[in-house]
Amino acid sequence: MAPPASFCSEISPSPANCTSYSPFLQLDTQCTSSFAASCLRLPKNCSLVARCSLKWSEKPSITPGALLTSSPQQLSTNPVFGEGKIGVLLLNLGGPETLEDVQPFLFNLFADPDIIRLPRLFRFLQRPLAQFISVARAPKSKEGYASIGGGSPLRRITDAQAEALRKALWEKNVPAKVYVGMRYWHPFTEEAIEQIKRDGITKLVVLPLYPQFSISTSGSSLRLLESIFREDEYLVNMQHTVIPSWYQREGYIKAMADLMEKELKSFEHPEEVMIFFSAHGVPLAYVEEAGDPYKAEMEECVDLIMEELEKRRVHNAYTLAYQSRVGPVEWLKPYTDETIIELGKKGVKSILAVPISFVSEHIETLEEIDVEYKDLALESGIQNWARVPALGVEPTFIADLADAVIESLPYVGAMAVSNLEARQSLVPLGSVEELLAAYDSQRRELPPPVTVWEWGWTKSAETWNGRAAMLAVLVLLVLEVTTGEGFLHQWGILPLFR
């Protein structure tokens, strides 16, 4: 059922109105969950809806302090947590550890239907297409990974975050085990789940390590989890809850503001510095057609950080732009490279770059921002450039993640999206199924974000080239299937079901 227009237009996207507004309460009294889902997918009027009630000015009914009355030994029968073994599953992207890993890593990424969502008729082409694109892109990606030491630092940093979180939880008297499940490289989510089963975990908190939700990141990992859960008797019965995004948490905002304040001091005239938030982009269609809340969450996140800095009497000018686009389709704008050039033209002399969509150093901070964008800035007339480091294992941040886990524990097992108390908590909790239903229920087809074929000089030519390439791949595939010979057989992709 679609929500009445009046209902959605009532919900203002203006952050100023959000502090006094509790849309989840309204959804509770006025909406069924499919109703809520429809609202969540209306980007223009309603995409901030889900976040409005989540500012930290509204205290949760259960605070971490209230839970900390028991020793770790007593916790298995704590009246709030109930009985059980607690596990925390950190979800992340994963990255190639060596240059040989780059092409298979890219294959896993492009084989993900949440990264390239093909029309239903062409779904069988997902893996051949992923092979094709990954082989084509690997040389460029390898260059990037070679320049940052021959591989991604993501596994090392995520492992360190997991260990720091485990320690922080134990210090807060929560004896949880923490697991790392990567989407595209080791340790894969499937491996983490096997360990969770071996350890006999009965209560699981799922925590994607992306502050803001996107269909292409947290959404993709949750979809994978959903399919794993559905097929496994142990997991179907294991109680869980998901913290889908946490950019609005006080600890995260304060930790970001701390790092920014510190870095601003490295400039000779800190007050003249333009604060430049650079977020990883997504194709525009994700937001406008599939209802990805990513852009709305990103904008609110930036507002919250700047509000915090204002409180500290830091009144710098700031801007938000999106980086790392690949392929011919339109991505979220403004683009980081174009914005840097614009700022140079306007006479801006100092920039502080703030990577905002990820909490570890990775190829796009170490190579794209530190090398490519810095060079571009200097060429564009900007004289002073610095970058805020990623949060990593920064103690305020890790302590806040631990609090997020503790606050979510009372809701483990509950279908939290239909649970009034959970909706009023600091983070919007939910089960995997309900969250996917709310954010991406229709799983609309999206244009492939990557270049399938490399010729052409106009956007429409590229689109047609892409279509021609798809057709060519289809013809090749038919030929291969019928003759049993060709490059897909050579690469070991066909036969598909070995």
Ligand SMILES: C=CC1=C(C)c2cc3[nH]c(cc4nc(cc5[nH]c(cc1n2)c(C)c5CCC(=O)O)C(CCC(=O)O)=C4C)c(C)c3C=C
């Ligand atoms: C919030 C963060 C991210 C979003 C949103 C995202 C969407 C997205 N990414 C691609 C394509 C590629 N991403 C690649 C690497 C990569 N992506 C993220 C984060 C987000 N991606 C990170 C942290 C990394 C780096 C991991 C590391 O090894 O350090 C790559 C590979 C690198 C390269 O060749 O540039 C690709 C390709 C798409 C298409 C997409 C949205 C649809």
Ligand SMILES: [Fe+2]
């Ligand atoms: Fe990416």
